[in-house]
Amino acid sequence: MADANRKNRQAPHWGKFLNRLNVILIAVFAMFAVLILRLTYIQLVEGDMFTHLVQKTDTNVARVGVPRGFIVDRNGEKLVDNEGLQAISYTRGQDVSAEDMARTADNLAKYIDVDADNLTDRDKQDYFAAKNIDRLTERLSDEEKSLSDDDIYEAQIDKIEAEDLDFSDQEMEAAAIFKKMNAAYAFTPTFIKNEEVTSTEVALVSEHSDELPGVAAGMDWRRVYPKDHLLRSVLGNVTTSEEGLPAEMADYYLAKGYARNDRVGNSYLELEYEDSLRGSKAINETEVNQNGEVVRQEQTYAGEMGDTLVLTIDSKLQEKLEKFAEEYLQNRSAPSNNQIYIVLTNPNNGEVLAMVGKQRNEDGEIVDNALGTISSSFVMGSAVKGATVAAGFHYDIIGTDQDNVMTDQPMNFAGTPTKASWWYTYNRDSEPVQLDEKMALARSSNVYMIKLAMAIGGITDYYDGMSLMNLDPSTPEKLRAVYQQFGLGVPTGIDLQNESAGINGGIPDNPGNSLDLSFGQFDTYTPMALNQYVSTIANGGKRIAPHVMKEIRQGQDDYQNGSVVYDSQPKILNTVQISNEELAAIQEGFYDQVNADYGLGHSAFEGFNIPVAGKSGTAEAGEGIENVTWVGYAPYENPEVAVSIAIPGVEISGQSTNVQEMSREVLDMYFNQED
Structure with a gap:
C-alpha cells in the first residue's frame, strides 16, 4: 500500500521530466536542422563567394625610380651618363614577419654573395632574434614577460649571448641581407645587391624564385662620368639608395611622391635641376595574398628617364x-x-x-x-x-x-x-x-x-x-x-x-x-x-x-x-x-x-x-x-x-x-x- 502510494506521488513528476526532455530534444533537433540548412545554403548558394574571399589577394602599386637624365656639354658630349647594372631586389609585403624575412634571407644567401663587413653587433642580434624569438622568450623572467612589446623585445635582445652570434660566413651574409630587408618599406623595391651582380647569381635567383618570396632579379643604374673629373664639383652628386632622401628635405620630397630610399641630387646641378633630371617613375603592381606574401609582381608602366641638361660649357x-x-x-x-x-x-x-x-x-x-x-x-x-x-x-x-x-x-x-x-x-x-x-x-x-x-x-x-x-x-x-x-x-x-x-x-x-x-x-x-x-x-x-x-x-x-x-x-x-x-x-x-x-x-x-x-x-x-x-x-x-x-x-x-x-x-x- 505504501509502495503504491509512493509510485502515485512520483508519476506526475516523471511525466513532467519527460515532457521537458522532449522539448529540449525537439529544440536541439530544430537547431541542428537550421544549421544543416544554413551550411547547405552556404555550400550550394554562396560557396563561390566564400571561396573567392579565402583566395582573395590585394594589389598594391609601387612607383620605382628610373635612370636620371644625362648632362651634356654645348656640343652634346656627355659629362654625366648612366651605367646599367644587374641587380637583386626585394619587395616587402604588408604583414611579412621578421621570421619570414630571415628565412628568405637564409635562402637568398645560398645564391648570392654580399658584403657583410659592416655588420654591427646589433645587426647580428636582430637577425638572431628573428630566427629564435621563442628561445629568447623562454629566457625571460615572469616579470620581463609582462613588459610592453617594445620593452620586451629589448629584453629579448639582452638575453642573446656571445656564442649565439658565432655565425658561419653564410649566416653573416644572411644577416646582411636581412638587415636590408628589415629596413625596407612595404611594397617599395629595395636593392639587396646592385653592384657586381653576376649572371650566375641572376640565374640562381630566377631559378629558385619559389623559395624567395619578394625577391626579383632586374636592373639598376649608377651615375658615371665619361670625362672623369672634369667639372665634378659643379656637376654635383646623387645620394645612394642606402642614403635615400636627405633627412633635412625628406618631408619635402615625400610630399612630392618620392620614396624614402629614392636617389636624389644633393649638390649643385644634380640638386638644382632635380625636378628635370628625376624622370617619371615606373609603376609596379605587387599582388599579396591573405598571409601578406608577395605572389605576383608586374610592371605596368616602364616610366620615362629624366630630361637631358645641355650646358653652355665647351x-x-x-x-x-x-x-x-x-x-x-x-x-x-x-x-x-x-x-x-x-x-x-x-x-x-x-x-x-x-x-x-x-x-x-x-x-x-x-x-x-x-x-x-x-x-x-x-x-x-x-x-x-x-x-x-x-x-x-x-x-x-x-x-x-x-x-x-x-x-x-x-x-x-x-x-x-x-x-x-x-x-x-x-x-x-x-x-x-x-x-x-x-x-x-x-x-x-x-x-x-x-x-x-x-x-x-x-x-x-x-x-x-x-x-x-x-x-x-x-x-x-x-x-x-x-x-x-x-x-x-x-x-x-x-x-x-x-x-x-x-x-x-x-x-x-x-x-x-x-x-x-x-x-x-x-x-x-x-x-x-x-x-x-x-x-x-x-x-x-x-x-x-x-x-x-x-x-x-x-x-x-x-x-x-x-x-x-x-x-x-x-x-x-x-x-x-x-x-x-x-x-x-x-x-x-x-x-x-x-x-x-x-x-x-x-x-x-x-x-x-x-x-x-x-x-x-x-x-x-x-x-x-x-x-x-x-x-x-x-x-x-x-x-x-x-x-x-x-x-x-x-x-x-x-x-x-x-x-x-x-x-x-x-x-x-x-x-x-x-x-
Whole structure:
C-alpha cells in the first residue's frame, strides 16, 4: 500500500521530466536542422563567394625610380651618363614577419654573395632574434614577460649571448641581407645587391624564385662620368639608395611622391635641376595574398628617364684649360701659390664656356675647385681700374668732351705710406707723367685712380704731405655704387648655389685705404665677378647674369632629338649709368693696354691673330706675396669671348708668373683650337 502510494506521488513528476526532455530534444533537433540548412545554403548558394574571399589577394602599386637624365656639354658630349647594372631586389609585403624575412634571407644567401663587413653587433642580434624569438622568450623572467612589446623585445635582445652570434660566413651574409630587408618599406623595391651582380647569381635567383618570396632579379643604374673629373664639383652628386632622401628635405620630397630610399641630387646641378633630371617613375603592381606574401609582381608602366641638361660649357676647351692650369701648378707655381682660376664666357649672352679652378691640397695633390670661381674671393688689383674710370665719368670728374689729363707722380699723405704707380717702384727717379684716362688704363696708373677717388671724395687739389681727413667718408660707398653696376661686390646671378659676393671692407679707419680701393687693393671679388665686370665693358654696358644651363631637352636615349622644354635666355641685370662714349673710352684704354707700344700687354700679344682688349692687375696679398690677375675680351670690335684669370699667392721673388703671356695662351686655346 505504501509502495503504491509512493509510485502515485512520483508519476506526475516523471511525466513532467519527460515532457521537458522532449522539448529540449525537439529544440536541439530544430537547431541542428537550421544549421544543416544554413551550411547547405552556404555550400550550394554562396560557396563561390566564400571561396573567392579565402583566395582573395590585394594589389598594391609601387612607383620605382628610373635612370636620371644625362648632362651634356654645348656640343652634346656627355659629362654625366648612366651605367646599367644587374641587380637583386626585394619587395616587402604588408604583414611579412621578421621570421619570414630571415628565412628568405637564409635562402637568398645560398645564391648570392654580399658584403657583410659592416655588420654591427646589433645587426647580428636582430637577425638572431628573428630566427629564435621563442628561445629568447623562454629566457625571460615572469616579470620581463609582462613588459610592453617594445620593452620586451629589448629584453629579448639582452638575453642573446656571445656564442649565439658565432655565425658561419653564410649566416653573416644572411644577416646582411636581412638587415636590408628589415629596413625596407612595404611594397617599395629595395636593392639587396646592385653592384657586381653576376649572371650566375641572376640565374640562381630566377631559378629558385619559389623559395624567395619578394625577391626579383632586374636592373639598376649608377651615375658615371665619361670625362672623369672634369667639372665634378659643379656637376654635383646623387645620394645612394642606402642614403635615400636627405633627412633635412625628406618631408619635402615625400610630399612630392618620392620614396624614402629614392636617389636624389644633393649638390649643385644634380640638386638644382632635380625636378628635370628625376624622370617619371615606373609603376609596379605587387599582388599579396591573405598571409601578406608577395605572389605576383608586374610592371605596368616602364616610366620615362629624366630630361637631358645641355650646358653652355665647351668640354674640349674646359679640358685644355684644366690641363693648362694643372701644368702651371705643377711646374710654375711656388708653395704660397696653390690656386689658379680661369673663366671664359660669351659676353653677349652670359653663357659660361669654361670655368676652371685648380688647387693644390696639403698632400700636394692637384684637385678640382671649379666652384672656387664663384665662391672664393681675392683682392684683384689693377684689373678693376676700368670701373674706377667709370666712376670718374659717372660723378662728372672727367668727361669725353674735356681734357682729362692728370699728372702721375708719387703722392705723400700725412699718416699713410707713399702711394705711387708701379713704375716708380722700379725707378724712383721717374719723371712725372701726363696721362689721360685711356693712357692711365693702358699703363695701369695707380695715381690717376687715386686722384679720381680724391675728387669723388671732395678733394681736387694735391700737395705734398697733405692730410686726407677732409676726404668724404662716403667715398668708398660712392665707388662701390659704380663698381656694383659692373658686377663687382654683388652676386653675379649665376645659376649655381653658394655664390659669394666677395668681401666689402666697409668704411676704412684710415682714409688712405679709401684710395687703395680705387686701384683694387681693399675689397675682394670672385673670378666670376671679375669676368662679369669685363663682359659688361665688352658688350656695351649690359650686366648679364652668367649661366651654365643652355637648355633642357625631353628625356630619351637619343636626347639630341628630344624636344626642347627649356631654353635659357640672357638675363640683363642692369645697364651701367655712363654714356656710350664714356664706355667707349674705357674700351679704348683696354685696347691700348694690349696693342699700343706703351701698353703693358703689348709685348705679350704682339703678332696675335685676333685683336684683343684687356687689363692686367697685381695686388699685395702679404709680405712678398701678390695676387696677379687679367681680364680681357676678343675680338675687340665684335667680342665673342670674355676672359678672367686670377692667380692668388704669387711670390714676388723666385717665381715667374707673366699673366699677360698666360692670357695669350688661354685665348690661343679658344680661337685656335684646331691647331
